[in-house]
Amino acid sequence: MRDIVVIGGGISGLSAAYYIRKLAAGSGTEVNVTLLEEGGRTGGKIRTDFDGGFLVEGGPDSVMASRGRFMELCEELGIWGRVIAPSAQNGGTFIFLDGALKKIPSGMTLMLPTSIGSLAVSDIISYKGKARSAMEVLVPRRTDDLDESVASFVRRRFGAEVYERMAEPIISGIHSGNPEITSTKCTFPLLRKMEAEHRSIIIGMLKSRKGGKKGGAGFVSFDGGMACLVAALEAAVGKPAIRTNSRACRVSVDSGRDGLGRGYHIGMDDGTSIHADAVVFATPAFVTSSLLEGIDRGLASLLAGIPYNTIATVSLAYREDSMPGGAQGAGFLVPRISGMRLAAATWSSSKWAGRAPEGHYLIRCYFSGAYQDGRVAMDNDALVRAAEEDLRTVMGVTARPVLAKVYIWRNGMPHYTLGHDERVASIAAAAAAHGGIFVIGAWKGGAGVPSCISGAYEESRLVVDYISGLEVRK
Ligand SMILES: Cc1cc2nc3c(=O)[nH]c(=O)nc-3n(C[C@H](O)[C@H](O)[C@H](O)COP(=O)(O)OP(=O)(O)OC[C@H]3O[C@@H](n4cnc5c(N)ncnc54)[C@H](O)[C@@H]3O)c2cc1C
Missing domain, CATH: 3.50.50.60 (FAD/NAD(P)-binding domain)
Structure with a gap:
């Protein structure tokens, strides 16, 4: 033994x-x-809490189902039946720009406009920015094998506007690191591969769609939160x-x-x-x-x-009648140029079933330590204040939350520089x-x-x- x-x-x-x-x-x-x-x-970082009828995720709240061995593991553990997809009625994802929430058009891959048609009717970027992003098909490929920052990669291929107004919040959010020093090789290897194989990301995406290759099943969670996965592994x-x-x-x-x-x-x-x-x-x-x-x-x-960065999530719950505008959709991203402290918010109770009791909304605010610029102090009171103020600006919520839960993950996210x-x-x-x-x-x-x-x-x-x-x- x-x-x-x-x-x-x-x-x-x-x-x-x-x-x-x-x-x-x-x-x-x-x-x-x-x-x-x-x-x-x-x-570890997977932490699901139950409080007053709310299901609150302190760390990850969803998983890209098609990645790695996730699906096989769920099957082996007998919990595939507990996997849930985002609610059908969820009305899309938004981006906060120029003082308003704008709907992100369909056909985006990692917030890159890989379907020019859908971008054309969106008001997220200017006509000049749209024209520049359409030129992506003509941008020559890089032939060296040197690593490149994700910010530089996106600007080089799609232009600065697409980077600042669309790609930046998702890159800095997912990887919780400054995209100016984040490695494309290690965080978005598929983009590098597409450039190498097809010269253009747009052409590569079109070809993979024609060839029947799907982007894969989207994000999923569990009916009892991410803790289901931990409990099943513990039992096994x-x-x-x-x-x-x-x-x-x-x-x-x-x-x-x-x-x-x-x-x-x-x-x-x-x-x-x-x-x-x-x-x-x-x-x-x-x-x-x-x-x-x-x-x-x-x-x-x-x-x-x-290197590691500190990140935090703040979940705030509101009574439905205190949010006349509602929260119909998956949530919103906030580009750095918007000058807010929030990096993103998930409308958890609209996106996933069973996250809040009847008549309530649960909103999960995400604060990234990507830029370490001190826009918000990483302490409980400052984070709740910042979340409330930013939600007032973005969604017009003036009521006080009925529940606030803060999770600060100090040095919680490795940064792939x-x-x-x-x-x-x-x-x-x-x-x-x-x-x-x-x-x-x-x-x-x-x-x-x-x-x-x-x-x-x-x-x-x-x-x-x-x-x-x-x-x-x-
Ligand atoms: C806020 C947040 C949101 C996220 N969202 C998502 C998401 O939506 N989807 C997704 O796929 N990923 C997401 N991630 C990333 C993902 O959750 C983490 O990368 C992953 O859970 C890390 O797992 P790990 O086991 O490698 O490390 P950890 O979860 O950090 O586990 C390490 C463990 O080691 C223990 N430990 C440390 N030192 C010692 C010691 N000396 N002796 C014994 N034990 C020790 C710690 O207590 C901890 O339990 C998110 C991460 C965070 C923080």
């Missing part, structure tokens, strides 16, 4: 614990998996294997109980230590860095080089040089929940190969 310890009980760590057990069982390898989580609950991993309130402080090399291969000691904050034949670090990069400091300074310093792929490759190579050390997490192969699941799956295969190898050597 080999001992494998997974440090970190977010979606990456839970998925790793699940896949390691599953893959090991499939290959006839006996493993004992322990998951260590410093907090009192698992799920088994409660005895999960140790909450267990903070790992340091990891050191242990010669191994039987002298075969290297083992590791994991020092806990209560002074105890745990032996492991293999350790999976599913913590944020800066935590993994400090845990590995005593084993490999170079690896630790590479991990410490991945230029050269991120090279940093990750160096980290992976350095980690692989130590038998039995495996590193995963939102910083590595995509910050979205499905990417974390896929990253955990791929690394779990390596873990099981490594453990099986130890058995062969024995």
Whole structure:
């Protein structure tokens, strides 16, 4: 029986614990998996709270269904039936520009006008901006392999107006980082691929539509919120294997109980230590860095080089009669040029069923730390004030909310800056040089929940190969 310890009980760590057990069982390898989580609950950034009949998501509220292994995992866990699509009556998404909410036309891909027809009738950008974006089909492709910032990529292909008025809020929102230094290679690899293959993004999109390739199923959630996924994974991993309130402080090399291969000691904050034949670090990069400091300074310093930004969500609930304009749609984005503090808001109760009791609206405001320009202090009172004031400006809401819930994720989002792929490759190579050390997490192969699941799956295969190898050597 080999001992494998997974440090970190977010979606990456839970998925790793699940896949390691599953893959090991499939290959006839006996493993004992322990998951260590410093907090009192698992799920990490995934946090669903229930308060006064409202279902409030503090972290992710939806998942791109077609990405990675998300659908397979839900099927395996028996929770696909609990997956819900956005409500049919939801009336589109808006963008706050020039003091008004403007409906985003259909045919946008990541807020890029890949259908010129629908953009033509929209008032989001000027005639000059529309003409410039239509010229995208004529812009020559870049032939070098250098990384480019997403801001530069969009401006180069579609023009500055499309960047500032359409693309910027979604890029800085999804990745919570300044698009001027965000890597296109690592955050929007599909755009690079389309440019390389078709020269133009518009042409590439048209061809993929003609070829019957769909953009994939859209965003989905669960009837009981994102916590459904965490609960199902916890049940599959088994409660005895999960140790909450267990903070790992340091990891050191242990010669191994039987002298075969290297083992590791994991020092806990209560002074105890745990032996492991293999350790999976599913913590944020800066935590993994400090845990590995005593084993490999170079690896630790590479991990410490991945920047993180602070982000926050503020969910406010209102009585229906205090919002005469209503909130019919999915929500709205706020470009930086609008000068607001809010980056986006989701009209949660209109977008998803079961988020608010009858007669109420639930609005989730998103504050991005992308620019770190201090537009809003990241503390509870300041965030609620900013959310209320900005909702008054955008939607004319003057009533006080009946519920306010604030979630501040300090250093909560890894920022994939230029050269991120090279940093990750160096980290992976350095980690692989130590038998039995495996590193995963939102910083590595995509910050979205499905990417974390896929990253955990791929690394779990390596873990099981490594453990099986130890058995062969024995
Ligand atoms: C506000 C917000 C909104 C988001 N929205 C979406 C969305 O809509 N869709 C989407 O796909 N993604 C979204 N994301 C991104 C996604 O939620 C995260 O990238 C993902 O959940 C990260 O999972 P993880 O397991 O890698 O890390 P984490 O969730 O950070 O988990 C790491 C875990 O390690 C634990 N830990 C840390 N140090 C130690 C230690 N020393 N010992 C033991 N345990 C330790 C932590 O307590 C934590 O539980 C959002 C993120 C945020 C913050």
